[in-house]
Amino acid sequence: MRKVFQAELHQIGEELTQISQLVTEAMKKATLAFETADTELAQDVIAADARIDFLQNDLDERAIDILALQGPVASDLRMIVGSLRMSASLERMGDLARHIAQLARLRYPANVVPDSMVETFKEMARLDIAISELLTELLETRNLELSKDIYAHNTRINELHVSVFKAVASPEWNNSAVTTVDLTLASRYFERFADHGVSVTRKVNYLVTGEWQPISESPL
Secondary structure (H helix, E strand, O other): OHHHHHHHHHHHHHHHHHHHHHHHHHHHHHHHHHHHOOHHHHHHHHHHHHHHHHHHHHHHHHHHHHHHHHOOOHHHHHHHHHHHHHHHHHHHHHHHHHHHHHHHHHHOOOOOOOHHHHHHHHHHHHHHHHHHHHHHHHHHHOOOOHHHHHHHHHHHHHHHHHHHHHHHHOOOOOOOHHHHHHHHHHHHHHHHHHHHHHHHHHHHHHHHHOOOOOOOOOOO
16 A cells, blocks of 8 residues: 555655646747747647646545545645645646737737837746756655756746836837837736745745745745
8 A cells, every 4th residue: 555655645745746847848838839929839829728737636536535545644735735725726827828819819919018128038038947947856856956047036036027117108208108018917917826836946945955945935
């Protein structure tokens, strides 16, 4: 029975990694669609989100069955409960990638971002993808050193997010109301994607160390 239990725990870990890989792929495609007004690519992201939702539901049902039937304690219980919470954050990251793709599709054939803000959003996209890739590696390896880069990337995204709000609120801003709303939403999507990545990172740190005291989010 113990071997079966450990195999079930291992399966949950593998499914978390698989969901994280799909989220990374979704974000890569979504940001490319966002930058190039590629509606076909955007539609791919939107359609593929159902797979992430399915895997999250499957993982959650498996974890609940283990809780009900196995009565895990200590570190095993921490792993199962943590997995339930991590799967929710990963699923939300997939949703945010879908929102970015939907915004690109909505504004076709125009680009969502005006020329003056292109570099800001390119950097946000690059950092979000980096966070997602690091997160997948963290889930696979439990190498907590990766957390430092995730926290540093998130700090930079927060700075860029604030810069977007300052730009649209400045007296010099002369873009349309639609563009203003689009940029505000898009910036929020990118910022929240990173926040959920940080949430998963903190939970992995907790699973490994048993202590709810994440590494400093300040860049090192």
